[in-house]
Amino acid sequence: MAESGSLRRDFQRNVLFPVIAVLLLVMVGAALVLTQIATIADKKALEKQQQVVKNLLLLDLTHWRQHHESLQQWDDLRNHLGPAATDRQWRQQHLGEALWRLQDADEVWLLDSHNQLVEGWRKGQPATAADWAQTAPTLHPWLSHFQQNPAIVFSDIVRLHDRVAELSLGDIHATRDFPASRLLRIRYLPDNFFAALETGGVLQNFHFNHPAKKATGAGFQLNSALNTPVSYLSWLPMRPGKEIQQVMLPFVCVVLAIVVLLSLLMMRRLARASHSLARSLHQLRESEAHAQHLASHDVLSGLPNRIMIHTRLSELLAAMPPRGSGLALLLLDLDRFKMINDTWGHPIGDALIVAVAQRLTSLLLPEAAVVGRLGGDEFVVLLNDITERAEAEAFCHQVIDDLATTLLIQGYQLHTGVSIGVVLAPKHGLNRRELMRKADIALYAAKSRGRGQFCLYEGSMDSSVKLRQLLANELRDALEDDTELMLWYQPIICALSGKIVGVEALIRWQHPQQGMISPATFIPLAEENGLIIPLGEWTLRQAFSMAKRWPQLMVAVNVSPLQLRSRHFVDRLMQLVAAAGIAPQQIELEITEGILIDDEQEANALVRSLRERGFHLALDDFGTGYSSLSYLSRFPVNTIKIDRAFIQPLGQVANATAIVRAVVDLGHAMQLSVTAEGVETQEQYAALTAAGCDRLQGYLFHRAQPAEAIHDLLIAQSAPGQNARPQ
Numbered sequence: 001m002a003e004s005g006s007l008r009r010d011f012q013r014n015v016l017f018p019v020i021a022v023l024l025l026v027m028v029g030a031a032l033v034l035t036q037i038a039t040i041a042d043k044k045a046l047e048k049q050q051q052v053v054k055n056l057l058l059l060d061l062t063h064w065r066q067h068h069e070s071l072q073q074w075d076d077l078r079n080h081l082g083p084a085a086t087d088r089q090w091r092q093q094h095l096g097e098a099l100w101r102l103q104d105a106d107e108v109w110l111l112d113s114h115n116q117l118v119e120g121w122r123k124g125q126p127a128t129a130a131d132w133a134q135t136a137p138t139l140h141p142w143l144s145h146f147q148q149n150p151a152i153v154f155s156d157i158v159r160l161h162d163r164v165a166e167l168s169l170g171d172i173h174a175t176r177d178f179p180a181s182r183l184l185r186i187r188y189l190p191d192n193f194f195a196a197l198e199t200g201g202v203l204q205n206f207h208f209n210h211p212a213k214k215a216t217g218a219g220f221q222l223n224s225a226l227n228t229p230v231s232y233l234s235w236l237p238m239r240p241g242k243e244i245q246q247v248m249l250p251f252v253c254v255v256l257a258i259v260v261l262l263s264l265l266m267m268r269r270l271a272r273a274s275h276s277l278a279r280s281l282h283q284l285r286e287s288e289a290h291a292q293h294l295a296s297h298d299v300l301s302g303l304p305n306r307i308m309i310h311t312r313l314s315e316l317l318a319a320m321p322p323r324g325s326g327l328a329l330l331l332l333d334l335d336r337f338k339m340i341n342d343t344w345g346h347p348i349g350d351a352l353i354v355a356v357a358q359r360l361t362s363l364l365l366p367e368a369a370v371v372g373r374l375g376g377d378e379f380v381v382l383l384n385d386i387t388e389r390a391e392a393e394a395f396c397h398q399v400i401d402d403l404a405t406t407l408l409i410q411g412y413q414l415h416t417g418v419s420i421g422v423v424l425a426p427k428h429g430l431n432r433r434e435l436m437r438k439a440d441i442a443l444y445a446a447k448s449r450g451r452g453q454f455c456l457y458e459g460s461m462d463s464s465v466k467l468r469q470l471l472a473n474e475l476r477d478a479l480e481d482d483t484e485l486m487l488w489y490q491p492i493i494c495a496l497s498g499k500i501v502g503v504e505a506l507i508r509w510q511h512p513q514q515g516m517i518s519p520a521t522f523i524p525l526a527e528e529n530g531l532i533i534p535l536g537e538w539t540l541r542q543a544f545s546m547a548k549r550w551p552q553l554m555v556a557v558n559v560s561p562l563q564l565r566s567r568h569f570v571d572r573l574m575q576l577v578a579a580a581g582i583a584p585q586q587i588e589l590e591i592t593e594g595i596l597i598d599d600e601q602e603a604n605a606l607v608r609s610l611r612e613r614g615f616h617l618a619l620d621d622f623g624t625g626y627s628s629l630s631y632l633s634r635f636p637v638n639t640i641k642i643d644r645a646f647i648q649p650l651g652q653v654a655n656a657t658a659i660v661r662a663v664v665d666l667g668h669a670m671q672l673s674v675t676a677e678g679v680e681t682q683e684q685y686a687a688l689t690a691a692g693c694d695r696l697q698g699y700l701f702h703r704a705q706p707a708e709a710i711h712d713l714l715i716a717q718s719a720p721g722q723n724a725r726p727q
Helices: 002-072 075-080 085-103 130-149 191-199 241-271 277-294 306-318 337-344 346-362 389-403 433-446 462-482 519-528 532-551 569-578 593-598 598-610 628-634 656-669 682-691 707-720
Strands: 107-113 117-122 153-159 164-172 181-188 205-210 218-223 229-235 326-335 372-376 378-386 407-410 412-414 417-425 454-456 485-494 500-511 515-517 554-558 587-591 616-622 637-641 673-678 695-697
Touching: 002 153, 002 164, 002 181, 002 218, 002 241, 075 085, 085 117, 085 181, 107 130, 117 130, 130 153, 130 164, 130 181, 191 205, 277 306, 277 587, 306 326, 306 372, 306 378, 306 433, 326 346, 326 389, 326 433, 337 346, 337 412, 346 372, 346 378, 346 407, 346 412, 372 417, 378 389, 389 417, 389 454, 417 433, 433 454, 433 462, 462 500, 462 519, 462 532, 485 532, 485 554, 485 707, 500 519, 500 532, 500 695, 500 707, 515 519, 519 532, 519 598, 532 554, 532 569, 532 587, 532 707, 554 616, 569 598, 598 616, 637 656, 656 673, 656 682, 682 695
Parallel strands: 417 454, 500 554, 554 587, 587 616, 616 637, 637 673, 673 695
Antiparallel strands: 107 117, 107 181, 153 164, 164 181, 205 229, 218 229, 326 378, 326 417, 372 378, 407 412, 485 500, 485 695, 500 515
C-alpha cells in the first residue's frame, strides 16, 4: 500500500505537475499569439485604408487641376475675357453654368491680377460682390501664396464655409487686347465622396469632420498644402485581426482540448504502465503489423504502393498459364490534377487522391484485380484472367466515365478526368519492367490525344518516343548552332496614344526539315530535357540586345518557372543586362502564378530582389487562377496582363465588359498598370479603352514579327501625322 502511494506521489511530481504546467504555458502562449496576430492584422488593414483614402484624394485633386489646365488652353474663353455684354453673356453660359453642370464647380470666380473680383458664379448662377466678400477672407492665404509664387495652376484642399472643398487657381491670358484674368474654381466634397469604396466594402460610415473634432473609429488629420487644418477624416476601421481571432479561437480551443484530453489519456496510460505489460506486448505486435502494412501500402490512399504492385505483378506473370487467359495492366494518370493542386492547395489535392482511390476500389472489379497507387497522381490497375481485349477496353470506358463526373471535395466541386495506358500480357511481353515501360508509353500517347482517353500499346509508339527524343537532341544542337532559333516581337500599344510603347519577345524555331515548330511543342520538351535554362538565357540575351537598339520601348520577356528557380538567376540576369548595356528598368519579366504557388516565401524573396534591381514584373494570364487577388496584395508586381479568355467575349457576352472594367479598376486601385492581350476586334478595342486599360496587345494592331519589321514600324510611327490607332 505504501509502495502504491509512493508510486502515485512520484507520478504526480514527475509527470502530472510538469504536464499541467506545460499545458498552462501552451494555453497562455496561444492566447498571446492570437492577440498579437489580431493586433498586427488590424494595424496593417488600417494603414492600407489610410493609404487608399490619401491616394484617391490626391488622384481627384490631380484631375481637378488638369481640368483647370485645359481651361487655360481654351481659345474661346481667352477670346471672351473682354468687358462687352456679349462676353459676359458667353461667360455666364460657358463658364459659370457649364463648369457647374459638367465639372461640379460649386463656385467660379474671375479675378484680376490683384485678386479683385471681376465676375463670379455660385452653382451656375451669377454671384454678387457680397458673396465674394464672404469667401475672400478665408481664401486670402491661398490667393497671396499664388501671387507670390505664380504657377501654371495651383490646386489644394481647403476648409471653406465649414466644409471641405477643392480649389484650383490659375491665370488665363486673353488672345485680344484684354488684361489677363485669374480663374478660381471651388468644389465642395460631400460625405459620400468615397461612396464607391463603401459600396466595395473598403470603407464604412465615412465622414468629413471638423478638424478640431477627432471622431471615433479610424482616420487621420487632413491638412492643406499651406499646412492649415482642413478636416479630420473618419470611418469605421476594418478589423480582420478580430475576425481572425474569432475564427481561430474555437479551433484553438478544440485543439487545446484535444491536447489536454490526449495528455490525460497519456498520463493515465503511464500510471498503469507497470500493471499493463501484457497490453504493451500486444500493442508492440500491432505496431509491427502496421509497419508491415505501411511498407506495402500508400500512406495517403491506403492502396498498395509501387513496391507491392511490382511484387504482385511479378507473381501474376509467373503464375500465368501458357495459354488461355491473360493479364491487363492499366496505368492511370489524372487530368487537370496539377492545376487543381496548384489552385486549391495540396490538402485539396490529397483529398482528391483519396476520393479517386475510393472510386476505383468501388468499381465492379474482378476478384483477382489489384488497384494501387504508384505515386503523385498515377494509379495502376491489374486485371487478371482477361480473355479478350474488349474486356480491358470496357473497364477503361467505365473508369473514364466514372471519373468524368463532378467530385465534391471539402465543399468544392472539382472536375477532373483520367487518361489510361493499357498493355496486355502475354501479348506485349512477360517482363514486368518492359510492361511498365510500354504502359507508360501508351499513357503518354493517350494524354497527347486529349483528356479522358485510353490507348492500347502499339509497337509504333516506341518510334514516336524515339522521334520525341530526337527532336530534343535537335533542339540542343539548335541552341549550340544558334542559326535555327529566332526571336520575334509583338508590339504593345498605349491605349491613349495608339503608339507602340513596348514589345513582347516570342521565341521561334525554324527547323531545317520540319519548318516552323510551335513553342507549345518545343518549350515543354525543353523543360523535360533540362534545356529550358540555356534556352531561356538565349532568349534573354537576344531580347536585351534588341532593347539596346530600341531604348524608347519596354521589352517584355516570358520567364519559365524552372528558370526563375535556378541558382544564381538574379546574378546571371544582372550580368546579361550589363553586357547588353541597358538599364533593368527597360525590361519587363512576365511570370505566372505557378512560381508564386509552389514556395511563397522563396517566390516573395525572388520577386522583391528583382524589383529592387529595377526590373519591371508582370503577372501573366491574370484571372485564370483562383488566387490572383491575394497574389497582388502579397507580391510587388508592376503590371497585370488580363488573359485573352476575358477579352474574347467583349462585345458578345453581356457581363464581359463589367468583368474587364472591374479588373482594370482593381489594378489601378493597387497602383498597377493593366495590359490586355489578345485584342482582335474593334469592339474589344473600344471596350478596353473605355474601361481605362493602359496597354493593348493583339492581332488588331500587329502580329509577332522579326526585329527588322518592328524597326520599320517604329520608323513609320515617328513620321509626322502617323496614328497607330486602328481605324
